[in-house]
Amino acid sequence: MFESAEVGHAIDKKTFRAAEEALRGELLLAQNALREQSKFPVVLLISGVDGAGKGETIAQLYEWMDPRFLSTFAFSAPSDEERERPFMWRYWRALPPKGRIGIFSGSWYSIPIAERITRKLSRGGLDNRLDQINHFESMLVNEGALVLKFWFHLSREGQKVRLKTLERNPRTAWRVTKLSWARTKTYDELQDVAGHVLRVTNTAAAPWIIVDGTDDNYRNLRVGRALLDALKAHLADSHQPPVAPPAPLITSIDDRNVLTALDLSQVLPDKKYQLELAKWQGKLSELSRHKKFAGRSLVLAFEGMDAAGKGSSIRRITAALDPRQFQIIPIAAPTDEERAQPYLWRFWRHIPRQGRVSIFDRSWYGRVLVERIEGYCSEADWLRAYAEINDFEHELVEAGAIVLKFWLQIDKAEQMRRFKEREAIEHKRFKITPDDWRNRKKWNAYQQAAVDLIDRTSTGKAPWIVVEANDKNFARVKILKAICGALEKALG
Amino acid sequence: MFESAEVGHAIDKKTFRAAEEALRGELLLAQNALREQSKFPVVLLISGVDGAGKGETIAQLYEWMDPRFLSTFAFSAPSDEERERPFMWRYWRALPPKGRIGIFSGSWYSIPIAERITRKLSRGGLDNRLDQINHFESMLVNEGALVLKFWFHLSREGQKVRLKTLERNPRTAWRVTKLSWARTKTYDELQDVAGHVLRVTNTAAAPWIIVDGTDDNYRNLRVGRALLDALKAHLADSHQPPVAPPAPLITSIDDRNVLTALDLSQVLPDKKYQLELAKWQGKLSELSRHKKFAGRSLVLAFEGMDAAGKGSSIRRITAALDPRQFQIIPIAAPTDEERAQPYLWRFWRHIPRQGRVSIFDRSWYGRVLVERIEGYCSEADWLRAYAEINDFEHELVEAGAIVLKFWLQIDKAEQMRRFKEREAIEHKRFKITPDDWRNRKKWNAYQQAAVDLIDRTSTGKAPWIVVEANDKNFARVKILKAICGALEKALG
Numbered sequence: 001m002f003e004s005a006e007v008g009h010a011i012d013k014k015t016f017r018a019a020e021e022a023l024r025g026e027l028l029l030a031q032n033a034l035r036e037q038s039k040f041p042v043v044l045l046i047s048g049v050d051g052a053g054k055g056e057t058i059a060q061l062y063e064w065m066d067p068r069f070l071s072t073f074a075f076s077a078p079s080d081e082e083r084e085r086p087f088m089w090r091y092w093r094a095l096p097p098k099g100r101i102g103i104f105s106g107s108w109y110s111i112p113i114a115e116r117i118t119r120k121l122s123r124g125g126l127d128n129r130l131d132q133i134n135h136f137e138s139m140l141v142n143e144g145a146l147v148l149k150f151w152f153h154l155s156r157e158g159q160k161v162r163l164k165t166l167e168r169n170p171r172t173a174w175r176v177t178k179l180s181w182a183r184t185k186t187y188d189e190l191q192d193v194a195g196h197v198l199r200v201t202n203t204a205a206a207p208w209i210i211v212d213g214t215d216d217n218y219r220n221l222r223v224g225r226a227l228l229d230a231l232k233a234h235l236a237d238s239h240q241p242p243v244a245p246p247a248p249l250i251t252s253i254d255d256r257n258v259l260t261a262l263d264l265s266q267v268l269p270d271k272k273y274q275l276e277l278a279k280w281q282g283k284l285s286e287l288s289r290h291k292k293f294a295g296r297s298l299v300l301a302f303e304g305m306d307a308a309g310k311g312s313s314i315r316r317i318t319a320a321l322d323p324r325q326f327q328i329i330p331i332a333a334p335t336d337e338e339r340a341q342p343y344l345w346r347f348w349r350h351i352p353r354q355g356r357v358s359i360f361d362r363s364w365y366g367r368v369l370v371e372r373i374e375g376y377c378s379e380a381d382w383l384r385a386y387a388e389i390n391d392f393e394h395e396l397v398e399a400g401a402i403v404l405k406f407w408l409q410i411d412k413a414e415q416m417r418r419f420k421e422r423e424a425i426e427h428k429r430f431k432i433t434p435d436d437w438r439n440r441k442k443w444n445a446y447q448q449a450a451v452d453l454i455d456r457t458s459t460g461k462a463p464w465i466v467v468e469a470n471d472k473n474f475a476r477v478k479i480l481k482a483i484c485g486a487l488e489k490a491l492g
Numbered sequence: 493m494f495e496s497a498e499v500g501h502a503i504d505k506k507t508f509r510a511a512e513e514a515l516r517g518e519l520l521l522a523q524n525a526l527r528e529q530s531k532f533p534v535v536l537l538i539s540g541v542d543g544a545g546k547g548e549t550i551a552q553l554y555e556w557m558d559p560r561f562l563s564t565f566a567f568s569a570p571s572d573e574e575r576e577r578p579f580m581w582r583y584w585r586a587l588p589p590k591g592r593i594g595i596f597s598g599s600w601y602s603i604p605i606a607e608r609i610t611r612k613l614s615r616g617g618l619d620n621r622l623d624q625i626n627h628f629e630s631m632l633v634n635e636g637a638l639v640l641k642f643w644f645h646l647s648r649e650g651q652k653v654r655l656k657t658l659e660r661n662p663r664t665a666w667r668v669t670k671l672s673w674a675r676t677k678t679y680d681e682l683q684d685v686a687g688h689v690l691r692v693t694n695t696a697a698a699p700w701i702i703v704d705g706t707d708d709n710y711r712n713l714r715v716g717r718a719l720l721d722a723l724k725a726h727l728a729d730s731h732q733p734p735v736a737p738p739a740p741l742i743t744s745i746d747d748r749n750v751l752t753a754l755d756l757s758q759v760l761p762d763k764k765y766q767l768e769l770a771k772w773q774g775k776l777s778e779l780s781r782h783k784k785f786a787g788r789s790l791v792l793a794f795e796g797m798d799a800a801g802k803g804s805s806i807r808r809i810t811a812a813l814d815p816r817q818f819q820i821i822p823i824a825a826p827t828d829e830e831r832a833q834p835y836l837w838r839f840w841r842h843i844p845r846q847g848r849v850s851i852f853d854r855s856w857y858g859r860v861l862v863e864r865i866e867g868y869c870s871e872a873d874w875l876r877a878y879a880e881i882n883d884f885e886h887e888l889v890e891a892g893a894i895v896l897k898f899w900l901q902i903d904k905a906e907q908m909r910r911f912k913e914r915e916a917i918e919h920k921r922f923k924i925t926p927d928d929w930r931n932r933k934k935w936n937a938y939q940q941a942a943v944d945l946i947d948r949t950s951t952g953k954a955p956w957i958v959v960e961a962n963d964k965n966f967a968r969v970k971i972l973k974a975i976c977g978a979l980e981k982a983l984g
Contacts, residue, residue, distance in 0.1 A: 025919040032922045045639050058815045068853050074816035081571050175782050289666050318559050323550045324566035337827050427517040430524045
């Protein structure tokens, strides 16, 4: 894998100066076009062995380009806010918006590689992590990002020579730490682990570029040139087809599905409801204050047709919780900062810390509901979203979150009854908008989209709970019971 | 101060139910109008003695209003990301955007009060903090926020009775901790400190509302009613005049000022420049990697006319820094999330952690430059900004940041020369926009604004460094020297 990087590359000063002159102007122009277009971000990973010149090359990029539109992120020990969330959360929050270049020095690869070398991570554990990384990068690429991954290589001898050279120069001596020398002792293990990591993550969407780190001129030009070429190609055609076109949905051949099979006539009489409500709210109140919950978190997503009772069901949940413990996130049109990011970004930013609850009133499923039906994104975009959503929820669960998704199902007549009821009550009137009437006309399309998303994203770890919601009492109690059940199971 | 809250308020269940019915509908309507207008945020502080029903009243507000547009924040121990920034940073990041209600349970008052009771904070230290809080709240109010501060009071006996009642009920027992009982022992100290705090912060802009916490019905209605009245009044007239109209600027009576007094003919010949540049970059490189800097941070702001050399000066600084250590924040039009917040919010979010550097290419001084000149804000807004900016920078310095502000001064002829030069070079052409030519026509207005801001905001702890920038070499070295000087002084 690293053979080509050991054949000995070097570029003399004169050749370098000449090449640099042209490259610099072109890079600046490309960077400016990137900003003007603001259609995609650039995610640049600079990884490799110690002493291979990662810092020097990043500094060179800052010299060549306009540093005001570059951001570099290094990830050492996670902060406590990061530790309490999924592994990828800290990288999501650092993603550059469209039009900018984000340089990741010590990216999502650093920790898995280090943990594998020190045997904190099993081979299987590493492969799971790499799988997750591949999905993440593939999502970035599908969302339009230009992802460039560089691995700076040095031979065993080459590394020692480089470190000594760096140490001798007072301007670069600080780059060499005790840890750098300690790591030379695990050179073979690093090569072994990195070889595996690079092979598994060398995807069509985001391939690795292995660079000989020995010679500064060669290494810097290699990276600068590769960045320029990739930028120009991406600027010329930013709407690339997704890496692998997702398989189409299977159309059903009868009317029977998870929604039509529901018995919507189920009701809970008021008196019984009051008792049940008090019982399960009490239970939820206890469970959310359980000692063990301080080490977990709860993520709830609510979907359903307009007036299905999402808001009022959420109120019955929050009544049992400490307001300091939860956030409700009502999903409306994204802000411009959110639009400049991959579509899941606006949900990642609201992922709760430990001991907290995030309740999404409408959710990331908008992609396969309203965006699918209204054509706000391409078919390929929403088709791949099912898998991306499953990955997202899987990461939450892996980090200790309890994830539950509720589809509140009412029938068309009940919706009409509620629309009219809302219009009759002054302080509810504002809840009915022209959008609601428009959406109602697309009832069947929404039903089909709901069936599809339940089929494709109801996983054991993040199940869909389909709720018969024609009777509000029945729905609310069913939801509370489901949350309590999941919490009890999780907290033991 | 607390006498009125001890006369014994209680409202019976029937009266409460009747009042609640009307209040609820009105609150919902007002909350909806708040969202529709999206012209101001509501900042609601719920403070007071333990057991006085803070949690219960917040829960009641959630029941009355639409919980999807309420957020509650509790502030216990700061996270490490918060600890490394100014005291107020964690509150700034929690501020509700326009159109929403943010409830602060345990606000910026909690820590100062607790620290004063335990004598961690001297009386003088407390008063400094309160001064800062008054300025902060006055800024919020001037920015249009509705700020409501409630203090829930209980008599000494009343507190014991409440805590026992809460403990007896299994649904509320969790609210009473060992700490609650421990705090009853310091009842007198709390009354004493709180009495002082409330008196000093009982401003015209954001007065305290003291509420008897004994009776749930009374307390909840008291808060609900006060919130509704304030909301309605604010909705009816959201463009209130600032609390105290700021004093106008003093006009100069001659042509002599900090800018005209500069000797712009100063130059640094290329050869000497190269030597000096290398020297000071080397120095800066060392200082930024100094052990002591790991506990400090550096905030640099660059202002000056177009083409004054801000960008290229910044490049000479960043060339000496580790790219993983700094962020450059180019200030352009605010995003919509930024527009929904007080104007300093977009700068607060980029305040560096310890050991880091934030470089602002244009800055919060936009308020008293472009916004003043173009009329993007009212005269009262930019007139009060000088003091708000001084407060902001003072908080940074108090938290250990080293704050330097550079005004790069060129003359009109030099600007024209640079504009033409940029237009002649392909990869610099995009730097010249119609805006630049428009701003040039307002040269004198900008000069006057610059003189005013230097006069009003050059403080000992966050000084302005006026840079003669007709010669780029001279300017860059002067800037580097100033940064090194400040760092050396700060790091000892």
